[in-house]
Amino acid sequence: MKESKLLAKDKDIVTPGETIAEGMDFFPGIGTYRYEDRILANQTGLLHVEGKVLKTTPLAGRYLPAKNDVVIGRVSDILMSGWRIDINSPYSSVLPLKDATFDFIKKGADLTEYFSLEDYVVCKITQVTSQNLIDVSMKGPGLRKLRGGQFILVNAAKVPRIIGRQGSMVSMVKKGTGCQIAVGQNGIVWISGEPTSEIIAVEAVRKIEREAHVSGLTDNMKKFLEERTGTKLDLEQIKREAEAESAAAEQPRFQSRPPREESFQEDK
Amino acid sequence: MSSDLKYEKRHDGRDWLETRPIEAKAGVIKKADGSGYFKIGKTEAYAAVYGPREMHPKFLQNPKGGVLRCNYNMMPFSGAGERVRPGPSRRSKEISMVTDKSLVPVVNLDDFPNAVVDVYIELPQTDAGSRCAGICAAAIALADAGIQMKDMVAAISVGKVGDKLMVDLDYEEEAWGEHSGLVADIPVAMVPSTGEITLLQMDGKITKEDLLKAIEQARPVFEKIAEVQRQAIKDKFARWARGEE
């Protein structure tokens, strides 16, 4: 039998159809498959060599709704018994009356008193059917209407990196710019602060999005923010605060599905 | 068929299995979910992917999975002759359809029922091989958009001019001995890892033996094109890592 051979390195970018390994000693994971005696990539992604298992983290792709994801959505229509929420995915979602508020809503009430068109909300996905009919809820810690600020779209595949480990990356941008920031799992990012600070925060988020695959990003971002804002950042302190914040459950837990978040980290 | 008409040497000095110079890029259309650029000789194609997104009109939705929808268009000034009237023509509709069929076999949209992935292909200038360039650009764009694909799709024309089998005929070669039946131009798209053929058309005449031989001997060319396509995506990430556009 032919000797097995790895043709790409850990953290390499691999592309569809690319041969990652030859021989039968390796096993395909997420983002890879076996063809004859080779392992090929079936999506553009960052390669992870975990022993004999070869898998990838996607570097692009539309948001595919999943239960328990916290997303940012926009009210796009008012229905008989709820609201339609656009969540930047191929599928819109419905916020049913019963999940909109802890208040009692009387029959025939004017629903725009609660949420009107073009309102933005942080909501949580409660149900996804096989055909991707989606329900969201506003009942939960941190789920709320967003007022003011601007919204930018980022690639949903980069969200774990923007959030960072236990929220450390986004905390650093918040700290550096003084802006309030919320990151939806669906790639909508809300940024609110002084106009000039918002510009830096937007640039920072865009930079993380584009350089998500780069090693040493945390340090690069620290440098970038310090240069742009002129204030020093204490990474250790930010990390501690982010951990404390994510442990205290009254804040929205913008956490990604664990395997994806971990897989982006170069500095474990 | 007269056999004494010989095509001794390619007019531009290429070897029989040599393509015109190729240039490829990814991430060229800012607002797209993925995009690609593929230039071969003087034929130039841009492709952008939007989606998976909501499918309109609704009756085209497929509850079993996402739908790929390709649209091939020549810019009005892209033809060698007169201005091409804007808007779909019979030709562009047919090419859109065969482009679609050439890419569908590698793409997996099972996770996106009722949704559509739109692929828009635009050609600013053409000099033979425009559908193949469009397919190559589209495959880059799909991979760049993070669509699940078991492989790239590489496309190039193979064919026969006079007594010689070759790849990547240009306009002059297509025109060589026109009406004499001595030219065959055969656009082919291939899944490089398996050798499966996903596009096969022909203008001209050829024997079965020559056809099979022309495709078989071009196998390494398809693999080379796929490498260029993959490198285009890697180059984009390298560019981004350096902080460039």
Add this chain to the structure above:
Amino acid sequence: MTYTSKEHIISSLKKGVRLDGRKPYEFRPVSIVTGTISTAEGSAVVRCGDTEVIAGVKMAIGKPYPDRPNSGTLSVNAELLPISNPAFESGPPSTVSIELARVIDRGVRESKTIDESALCVTPGEAVWMVNVDLCPLNTDGNLIDVGALAAIAALKNTRFPKYEGGQVDYKTKTDKQLPVGIIPIPVTIVKVGDVILVDPTADEFEVADARLTVTTEEDGTICSLQKGGEAPLSLDEVGQMIDLATAQAKELRAILVKAL
């Protein structure tokens, strides 16, 4: 589809800051490259921020209009290609793309950029018909200004194809250039809330209450105007917009001349 609200754009503008960090009267960097397309008689690619427009010129021989037997024709066309923006759809041209083409077309026509009598081959029989097509590849606002620069640059880049025995030989370009005289430069000024901006991005364009495109010639003569948007403008505002457009046109003209 934009996710950023008008209120937010306005509240930021009130503090003198645009969402991309520019000052109200600041243009994005403009780059112009000509002669990129071999199949066109003339071509140019103009970039301005994330807006990128390809312009190509095609020429053909046709019969002149009976009332103007000595004049060739020049027309500018534009298509908002769906490749450039998720909001654009395939199909017949939208009113936006028709307006885009017509505003640029009018500027070029009214300034008599091209002496149409120089396009005559045989009076009453054969004249050159010049078509400029604008194809945006990337769109982030201000398509009129960027499109016009591309159209003018492409016209300046154009070489007549060979015409012999009633046939146009597109493969052979002659040295003969189009008689491009006066160069018109349109500049679009928008009003968002009560703030006035030049070179609007797509978001700014979308939330603008009113806009005015002012096309000027080198000496400051206004050769075309187009007001858009729902809000009315006072005469003072019109005056202010014309001043701004004229000043901006000077800078764009300098960039254009340098590129040609």
